[in-house]
Amino acid sequence: MTNRTRLSFGLLGRVFAILLIAIAIEFVVSTILYERAGQLRVREDEAHRVAEKLAIASRLMNAQPRMQRADLAERLSSEAFVVKWHPTRVPPVLLAAELGEMRAQIVSLEPALARSNLHLHLKSPGRSGIVMGQLGLNDGSWLEFKATQLVHPSKLRFNRFLLALIPAVALILIGGLLLRRVLAPMRMLTGAAERIGRGERVVLPEIGVFEIRRVVRAFNVMQARIHQLIIDRTEALASVGHDLRTPLARLQLRAEGIEDPALRTAIAKDLDEMEAMVASLLAFYGGDSDPEKPTQTDVAILVQTIVDDATDMGHPANYSGPDHLEAMLRPGALKRAVGNLVENAIKYADGAQVSLETAGDRIVVRVEDNGGGIPEEELLHVLEPFVRLDLARSRDTYGLGLGIPIAHRFALREGGVLRLTNRPSGGLRAELDLPRHAPQR
Structure with a gap:
């Protein structure tokens, strides 16, 4: 049982582990690249929209009297782009280092925003990727905005990762079942080796892939030769034992006729030793074929x-x-x-x-x-x-x-x-x- 478990978790386990590691690495790398490429495309598209809305909002605010700018900000706001007007400067928030590229991209799309002292920051750093910011108007007032549609893409979306993981897991399980089926003859070979070790004779069917069929065929030939060697050895031992015991018995009968007691005792002891040696050899080498x-x-x-x-x-x-x-x-x-x-x-x-x-x-x-x-x-x-x-x-x-x-x-x-x-x-x-x-x- 132990050897079967070792085979099952040895060869099959290692092949399965290699398959698992290869698929896992390929899956993780491809998922990250796919997510990253998709996020970059979304960022560029959304950044262009935000740049247009900021440019339009700043032009309209600069053209509108100060008393009407608050109402205009409400009209310009939407669910995805919220705008607020402040008559005085809003306390600036330090620009997040990771948003520098995004700011440069927005300014490059709308060069007029370069003179507006545009600031960007995350709504909740470490927890939310929603981008917020402020920009200055011509008269010193400030426009604050929140672009809910513009999400910072630095983190991988875990739910999408899990969703993409489902087909990878299915492929791994299918591959494992196919490997188990391919290696089934090896488990059969292991069980047969254990049975042969207990003295049985097992002829295995030659099934499986070409390489495994060759192993099974060689195994059958090998065990046939081993059994034949055991049979030949046992028959030879039985023959030798019989041939030796016959003259030993005659010697024992003749030793009884020796008149010298000391000599008779010494010869009898030697004969007993020879008899014990023959019995030990037959018991040891004939044990494998013991019926x-x-x-x-x-x-x-x-x-x-x-x-x-x-x-x-x-x-x-x-x-x-x-x-x-x-x-x-x-x-x-x-x-x-x-x-x-x-x-x-x-x-x-x-x-x-x-x-x-x-x-x-x-x-x-x-x-x-x-x-x-x-x-x-x-x-x-x-x-x-x-x-x-x-x-x-x-x-x-x-x-x-x-x-x-x-x-x-x-x-x-x-x-x-x-x-x-x-x-x-x-x-x-x-x-x-x-x-x-x-x-x-």
Whole structure:
């Protein structure tokens, strides 16, 4: 599930992000340029109208007696252009820096306004773009105006931006859906790889674009070769194991006829070691093709049986935990894994303490010993096959170093984990953390 999520939000997410960023940049730039160009066109048109109205108003006011100018101002006013006459000078408002270009444009359209001491300012700087102003008449009176149709274009209109954003979002969503459809075979490929990792054989249909079809075809060929290699390896191991066990059995029968007890014991020990090595190799390399299916298993009884077998052979071992604990697991593989851990504890530390407990929907089989433990830097190393530490070899023990790797592989196949830690009081702690319901293959 995690890998599928990574693929979905990895390749698809990155392509989608590239598409999103490209469209967003193009949209923002084009919208700003469009708005700016449109505002410049509106400003030029409206500035021309305001310039004409100001020139007409100033000429009419200069020609009108002072007593009639207030009434004339009302008649000249409209909803878009409001005019007021003041007999004395109106307190000037500093010209806003951004309106300098607009003033120059109005004066260039009506040169007569250049001598009228024209001032422009914004009605509410920072909040409104409505332009207001004053200009002087010939007799020293002043004309104040408000051009509501003349809006300063320095800010982008947010509502128009949102309106233009709708088709861009629609295009992004459509592109994302198309990308998801194109990359569907990749998600199928990811799921198939996970299933193959659990031992299944999956033949994928060759669908999608040309490049993905080639990947799927190569994947099918690759997994066919891998499965054939596994089959050949398993058959060869089974054949070698059978061929080796036959002469081993004959040697064991012949060893019983040796009169010298010391020699007979030494040969029997060597034969037992050879038998254990063959069994370990078959268990490790034949595990991938193990036909065993999960069944309802009493894990507590199985673990107690392993401990009882060890005590019957004279080894110090004890069990603590429930008398019964049902779980859906592969009993043969579980017995082999726990048996290897118990055998290692007895072999390297002369004793094993085995416990069983539950943690939610998981079970934990814990095998502890009182030995010297494993160096911290080697805890991960011993999970690899054929690794035997110097400490083990110094104890004159036999084996190929496959006990812990077999338990580790079993835990992974069951959807669990094998944890190795050193106990604070000394010794090694091995924990098989397994789900109560093994994944189906």
